[in-house]
Amino acid sequence: MTARRPLIAGNWKMNGLRSDGLALAAEVAKRLKAQGAASFDMLVCPPSTLIAEVGKTVSGSGVAVGGQDCHANVSGAHTGDISAAMLADAGCSYVIVGHSERRTDHGESDAVVKAKAAAALKAGLIAVICIGETEAQRDAGKTLEVNKTQIAGSVPDGATAANMVIAYEPVWAIGTGRTPTNAEVQEVHAFIRNELVAKVGPAEAAGVRVLYGGSMKPGNAKELLALPDVDGGLIGGASLKADDFWAIAQCCP
Ligand code: PEP
Numbered sequence: 537m538t539a540r541r542p543l544i545a546g547n548w549k550m551n552g553l554r555s556d557g558l559a560l561a562a563e564v565a566k567r568l569k570a571q572g573a574a575s576f577d578m579l580v581c582p583p584s585t586l587i588a589e590v591g592k593t594v595s596g597s598g599v600a601v602g603g604q605d606c607h608a609n610v611s612g613a614h615t616g617d618i619s620a621a622m623l624a625d626a627g628c629s630y631v632i633v634g635h636s637e638r639r640t641d642h643g644e645s646d647a648v649v650k651a652k653a654a655a656a657l658k659a660g661l662i663a664v665i666c667i668g669e670t671e672a673q674r675d676a677g678k679t680l681e682v683n684k685t686q687i688a689g690s691v692p693d694g695a696t697a698a699n700m701v702i703a704y705e706p707v708w709a710i711g712t713g714r715t716p717t718n719a720e721v722q723e724v725h726a727f728i729r730n731e732l733v734a735k736v737g738p739a740e741a742a743g744v745r746v747l748y749g750g751s752m753k754p755g756n757a758k759e760l761l762a763l764p765d766v767d768g769g770l771i772g773g774a775s776l777k778a779d780d781f782w783a784i785a786q787c788c789p
Contacts, residue, residue, distance in 0.1 A: 540745050542761065543701060543768035544785040545579040545664065546775025547604060547632060547749075552582055554589065561590040563778035565597035574598065576768065576788040579630055580775070584618055591627030602630030602664065605638055608651035610659075620652075620659035631656045632770075634666045634690055636707045646689025654692035657699050664701045664770065665690050666749070667728070671708035679706075680727050687731045695736055697743030702728055703770040709750025711772060718759055721748055725765035754783035761787050 552560070561580060568578055581602040582590045591601045607617040623631055633656060634649035644652075649665065656663040667686035669679045683704070691700065704724055709715050716724070725746050732741035748760050749770030760766055761784075768788070774780040 540743060540767045542576040542788040543579060543745050543747060544576050544781070544788065545602070545630070545632075545701075545703075545747065545768065545770045546581060546781055547635070547770055547772050548580065548582045548776060549604070549637070549772060550583055551776055552586055554586065557582055557586045558589055558593050560776065560778055561586075561593040561599070564781060565594040565599045567778070567782050568599055569597040574785075576785055578785060581630070581632055587623070587626045587628060600629045601627055602632060602661075603628050604632050604635065606631045606633065606652055606656055606659075606661075608648070608655045610655070620655040620661050624659045624661055628661060630662045630664055630701075632664045632666060632703070634686075636666060636668060636705060636710060639666075640707075646686055649690040650692050653690065653695070653700070657692060657694050662699050662701060663692075663695070664703050664747070666703045666705050666770070668705040668707050668709075668750070671706075674706065674708065679724060683724060683728060684731050687728060687735065691732070691735045697736070697740045697745075700736075701745045701747060701768075702732070703747040703749045704728060705749035705770060711751070713751050715751050715756060715760070718763060721760060722763045722765060725763065729765055752784060754780055754787070757784040757787035762789055 579600045603623040606620040633652040638644045653663040669682040673682045745767035747768045747770045748766050752769040753774045
């Protein structure tokens with residue numbers, strides 16, 4: 537099997553003023569630096585207001601910085617939006633696209649997510665493309681079908697194992713304290729990897745990191761991260777506490 541280096545990614549969402557956000561970033565950076573040769577990559581995605589300062593705070597520690605969203609265009613009349621090029625310019629190396637909160641709150645379709653992911657690749661960023669079914673879709677037995685459609689519609693041309701990460705986030709598990717069973721997570725992750733073959737070919741698909749997201753915490757991270765097709769986590773709530781975020785990272789195999 538292709539070795540995939542786990543990625544532990546924190547999505548701060550719309551949380552963090554300068555004082556607490558920078559303190560959190562500094563603590564995470566301190567721990568990663570102290571650990572030395574880690575077996576995992578670590579990423580924090582603060583709100584846009586903190587990206588540049590968080591970048592300076594974590595500089596030299598190995599912690600990467602990412603945006604939580606980007607516009608599909610490079611520049612122009614898009615009030616309130618931020619382009620992938622701007623994120624790269626501010627020090628980001630990753631950007632999350634297609635998070636379910638963007639899909640729901642901002643009506644983002646697979647086509648929009650694909651265009652944003654394409655913009656991310658063009659700007660030299662690694663796109664963390666989020667997919668996942670709602671509870672109603674799972675209850676209707678449509679989990680695999682929904683994730684298949686989202687992969688087909690959201691992964692852009694030119695995506696590779698190096699410039700794309702997939703985050704499988706069942707919508708009903710985000711922020712709820714509920715998670716699928718380990719067997720259910722592994723089933724969907726293996727399915728996603730298989731679906732990626734059609735998009736990027738078998739060699740690249742074997743190398744794409746597929747993260748699990750949805751109520752990952754220190755108490756369940758070890759078993760989730762040990763699953764064969766789980767290559768890290770996209771972590772919301774627990775990434776806001778350095779102790780919890782770090783404890784999850786320590787669960788990487
Ligand atoms: C997320 O929003 O990406 C997420 C996984 O949130 P939480 O960890 O809080 O469920």
